Amino acid sequence: MLTVVPMTSRMTWVSWIDHWTKYLAASGARPGTIALRRYQVERVSRSMPAGPERVTTDALATWLGSRGWDRSTLRSYRAALRSFYRWAVETGRLERSPAEALPSPGVTPPSPRPTPEIVYREALARADERVRLMLRLGAELGLRRAEVAAVHARDVELDLVGYSLRVRGKGGKTRVIPMPDDLAREVLRRAGGGYLFPGADGGHLSPRWVGKLVSRIMPAGWTMHTLRHRAASRWYAVDHDIVTTQQLLGHSSLATTQAYVVAPDDARRRLVLAAAS
Secondary structure (H helix, E strand, O other): OOOOOOHHHHHHHHHHHHHHHHHHHHOOOOHHHHHHHHHHHHHHHOOOOOOOOOOOHHHHHHHHHOOOOOHHHHHHHHHHHHHHHHHHHHOOOOOOOOOOOOOOOOOOOOOOOOOOHHHHHHHHHHOOHHHHHHHHHHHOOOOOHHHHHOOEHHHEEEOOOOEEEEEEOHHHOEEEEEOOHHHHHHHHHHHOOOEOOEEEEOOEOOHHHHHHHHHHHOOOOOOHHHHHHHHHHHHHHHHOOHHHHHHHHOOOOHHHHHOOOOOOOHHHHHHHHHHHO
């Protein structure tokens, strides 16, 4: 339920959030990150009983604690609020940040959840050409939805070995991922020299819309992110090379990659099936 906030307080929230997002842009934050952080702080602001200069740690903690969210979502909102109020302190709007004392939700235990092969194959069979390409880019190349949305014909490169895709990931980091020839040719044909998925978000579809299109074709609980887990697990199964898997995913931390990978259980499966035969 939304809280009725006095007009002057609402205008202060709007003004502060506008200036904060411009500050984030000037610091080099990516548009997708800025959009997410803005959405999160705006959502919080609509439930606060006062302007940002009068909000307390208790009010923020009470709101976060009432959501029923998992730890990863709570961490994300906490990070947005800490960024917003850190900016307010640094720019002289406040003397102290009410978000600094928010409790840390802790780290969610690793829980890799790759899309099962039967789910992926059935989704491919149901999808139209556009969504089928989204599925393949997630499941075979391990792309995030924002990376899928921004694929451009110029990103497909050909060398003496074969095709590769140049991907601009989180934090502006670029990585190069080898591509199956048939996928590369399909991307080039459909892109026609431009974006693979044209749209109104900087010339291409928004990441959120890509996620929705894929989720619609997949059974409940399976998403672009679980397709990325599928790619990671299959890469790792080839040579048990966690470092190369990390590089392909574009992770800064090896611990993050380990949370994406389900190690193959071929040996255990062989034993069980042998006993059952």
